[in-house]
Amino acid sequence: MKGLFFLLLFVQLLAASIAVYKQWIPNTNFENASNWDKDRIPCANDVVLFKSNQEISVFVQSTHSLTDMYLPLNGEFIMAPGAGFAAFDGSWHPGCDTGSAVSFTDAEKYKWHDPALWHAATSLEDLDQRKYIFAVDEERVPCQYDDVIFQPETSFRVNIDSSERMIHLRSISIMGQKFTSDAALAEYMQRSSAKLQFHGNGTFQVTNARCPDKSGCECGNAGEHRQICAALLGDSGTRCPVLVCKDPFQPVGHCCEICGATISLEYTPGFDMRQYQNRILHTFLSLPKYAGVQMAISKVRKPQTSRNSVPLIQIVLMDDKMGSQTGTNAEQLAEDIMRDIAEHGDSFGIVTGTVQVATGSNSSGQGGTIAGTVIGLLLGLLLLGIMLFLHRKGMIRSHMVHAAERRP
Numbered sequence: 001m002k003g004l005f006f007l008l009l010f011v012q013l014l015a016a017s018i019a020v021y022k023q024w025i026p027n028t029n030f031e032n033a034s035n036w037d038k039d040r041i042p043c044a045n046d047v048v049l050f051k052s053n054q055e056i057s058v059f060v061q062s063t064h065s066l067t068d069m070y071l072p073l074n075g076e077f078i079m080a081p082g083a084g085f086a087a088f089d090g091s092w093h094p095g096c097d098t099g100s101a102v103s104f105t106d107a108e109k110y111k112w113h114d115p116a117l118w119h120a121a122t123s124l125e126d127l128d129q130r131k132y133i134f135a136v137d138e139e140r141v142p143c144q145y146d147d148v149i150f151q152p153e154t155s156f157r158v159n160i161d162s163s164e165r166m167i168h169l170r171s172i173s174i175m176g177q178k179f180t181s182d183a184a185l186a187e188y189m190q191r192s193s194a195k196l197q198f199h200g201n202g203t204f205q206v207t208n209a210r211c212p213d214k215s216g217c218e219c220g221n222a223g224e225h226r227q228i229c230a231a232l233l234g235d236s237g238t239r240c241p242v243l244v245c246k247d248p249f250q251p252v253g254h255c256c257e258i259c260g261a262t263i264s265l266e267y268t269p270g271f272d273m274r275q276y277q278n279r280i281l282h283t284f285l286s287l288p289k290y291a292g293v294q295m296a297i298s299k300v301r302k303p304q305t306s307r308n309s310v311p312l313i314q315i316v317l318m319d320d321k322m323g324s325q326t327g328t329n330a331e332q333l334a335e336d337i338m339r340d341i342a343e344h345g346d347s348f349g350i351v352t353g354t355v356q357v358a359t360g361s362n363s364s365g366q367g368g369t370i371a372g373t374v375i376g377l378l379l380g381l382l383l384l385g386i387m388l389f390l391h392r393k394g395m396i397r398s399h400m401v402h403a404a405e406r407r408p
Helices: 001-011 123-128 182-189 192-197 222-233 273-285 328-348 360-392 395-405
Strands: 021-024 046-051 055-060 063-068 069-070 074-079 084-087 102-103 118-121 148-151 166-169 171-174 176-178 202-204 260-267 294-300 313-318 350-358
Touching: 021 123, 055 192, 074 192, 074 273, 118 123, 171 202, 176 182, 192 202, 260 328, 273 294, 273 313, 273 328, 313 328, 328 350
Parallel strands: 021 148, 046 069, 046 102, 055 074, 063 084, 148 171, 166 202
Antiparallel strands: 021 118, 171 176, 260 313, 260 350, 294 313
């Protein structure tokens, strides 16, 4: 059973010093029902509509009979073997008794810097098995040492507008072809297909290099933070979840405040990110009581500091607890990690660590304080009432008179 927890929790770690694969989620495939305004694939009695000014690449996996189809002036169909279109012959098709106009939806909305449009994993096998890792929002978008994958047999269109203009990657795979050099990628980007797949002012630079620092490397997306959050939340930035904890905080690289805990570590040149990740995994996250805790660990810089400042190791902990228990498992894990640092931190190259916590129990604690104050007021009023009652009966007055008579 412990081995099962180990396997499930391993995929939650952000492996900053090992391979991270980022896979693009949306596609513009013909057979994807969400690409059509009727939320279904066109059938034989339908008239298929593409806007005349729509710039689009569409992958077609099978053969389709259609009544009519209006094509864009600048677009392409990529046909799988055996795929194609045929004129409707009038025969009966199940589920397609009444035809209608079915329009291909707008694909211009998909942005490279939207964290919600990427899956991340530490291996290709984990991507296939949907074992995705947890990360702050900046690091959900491809980082400078990541391998980017657009799935084979899918078409897509993505806006690569970038405030930094240059998008740094280790490699990028498109339609099954992996690019690890700028020259080969630049040649591909001149093709008509590439101009339908990518639009915007960004330019890719691929290095085919892994992070050279055993203490981890920064993601490199800090300069795109505003654009990332605008893509995720909308330009108004009002879509952050409502939190139940008191004094929630915003981790470096994240777009919204959270409940849970963060640990910021100062470290020596001997610190090894992967080694320390394994320490936390084996010692704590493999325990059943922490099964619902997600952890992201990465090298960051505080946004208010200069580029020449010393980076920190940030550990973000969130759990699946609800209500007044929100964040309590994350808080307990942070306490366990800090105790372990106090005892063994030197051996991992950790100089010091600081913790920030926000849990649902903070708000319930405030409620307890308010309740205590109300009870105290009620008791005070009760006592005052008793004293007034005794005074009216003359019991308090006679006591005061006798006390005065005994004074010398």
